[in-house]
Amino acid sequence: MPYHQTLKNRRPGKLSGRANYDTWKVAIRYHLEDRESYAVCITATENAEKDRKARSALVSSVTSAVIKEIQSCETAKEMWDRLSKLYEDKNPNxxxxxxxxxxxxxxxxxxxxxxxxxxxxxxxxxxxxxxxxxxxxxxxxxxxxxxxxxxxxxxxxxxxxxxxxxxxxxxxxxxxxxxxxxxxxLPAQKALAAKYNNSNTGRNNDKKYFKGNCNRCGKYGHKSSDCRVNVKSKGDNHLRTHTFNHNKSEQSANNNSRHSKVKEAFISSNQNSICHRIPDKAWIIDSGATRHVTPYRDSFSSFEINK
Incomplete structure (x- = not known):
């Protein structure tokens, strides 16, 4: 089909009311001009063939609700004027x-x-x-x-x-x-793209760091698939197990060593050399203590035995 014939057969969007009347009016005008029938819509021209084409174009380019408003019109001009009166905003108010x-x-x-x-x-x-x-x-x-x-x-x-x-x-x-x-x-789009790339980079970096122990060597921070310990065959499973248990034992020993050091530090604080310079009958004030005990009777100004 020739291009000009395609334009003639192309219909504008349907008129639904005042909201799209302005754009519909422009589109339907050019559609009617292509059909050589726009003149009968704006003037009292008597041409039955053009009037029929214009009425057909108008009715087919409005919704069913709008058709009810123009179904009693006899000519294309009556339809055009009726639609203009209903939807064209010319009220000064x-x-x-x-x-x-x-x-x-x-x-x-x-x-x-x-x-x-x-x-x-x-x-x-x-x-x-x-x-x-x-x-x-x-x-x-x-x-x-x-x-x-x-x-x-x-x-x-x-x-x-x-x-x-x-x-x-x-x-x-x-x-x-x-x-x-x-x-x-443009800068906003670049910033968004940079943010997206950074977020992807972060996700890729997370894949490099594994939070757990390796099943091959027992060390923390990587998976067995990324382990550098070379286990060539199934026959070397005892090597893998021995290495894992050895590292696990070593890690446990380190933990125990850390705890033991803490305990020793706590115990040694009771034997601090400062205590040796304090007189035997001296009192050390502690506001958090609920009871004060001493083996020396003469340290009390009054003494009462509870039975």
Whole structure:
């Protein structure tokens, strides 16, 4: 099928309501122009064949809920006007709500938009709706609102644009912001990649260190598959067992030696040479003691025998 025939047969997305009316209107217009039937939708042109094609295109490009709104229309123009009246936002009273929506739109993940492209698209859509209601609404106002609602780290770019001799336009602001956003995202992406690589490196390093004893040599810190002790055959199992038991015994002896040294240090503290310089009848004050004992009767000023 020729390419131009493919374009003619391609249908736009279905109109579901006011939310997607603006984009649907643009898409259906070009679709109708390809079918040479757009003129009968906006003028009272009497052409039965083109009117039939236009009505067919309109009905097939809306949802079943919207079809109920235009099923009583007799011509394509009646359908077009009915849809415009229902979903095209031209009510002057809506200008205030649109202005409030533009003012509250923010470029933050916690609020409205998660990235710059989404933020700019939403702001431009609101601006187009405001211009439709108020045609004299300046494009510079839309550009100014876009800059006003940016996070603080875009402040240098905002100041540069404010002091520029070039007139602010929505297209200029969007172009500069998209470029600046890409520059800011690049270091973040590199940092994320570096963090990912470091985390992988850590996992690889963990594989090199085994927390346990080797089943071959009995030493701590590696597996038997990584052991440097060369056991060539099954006949050398006694060597492996002997080595393991020897190292285990050696490790146990070292542990016992450490404990014995601690005990000896504790015992030797009772025989400290300082004690020999203390007089026999001297008292050593200990606030934590519950009882004081001495073999010397004359050390007490009063003495009572408990029976």
């Amino acid at each position: 809506h200008f205030v709500s649109l202005n409030q929506e533009m003012f509250t739109t923010r470029l933050t993940r916690l609020e409205n938009c998660s990235n710059m492209a989404e933020y700019l698209n939403k702001m431009k859509t609101i601006g187009m709706k405001m211009k439709r209601i108020l045609p004299q609404y300046p494009d510079q106002a839309v550009a100014a609102n876009i800059l006003t609602n940016l996070p603080s780290h875009y402040r240098p770019l905002v100041m540069a644009l404010e002091n520029s001799v070039t007139d602010l336009t929505t297209d200029l602001v969007c172009e500069r912001l998209l470029t600046e956003s890409e520059k800011m995202d």
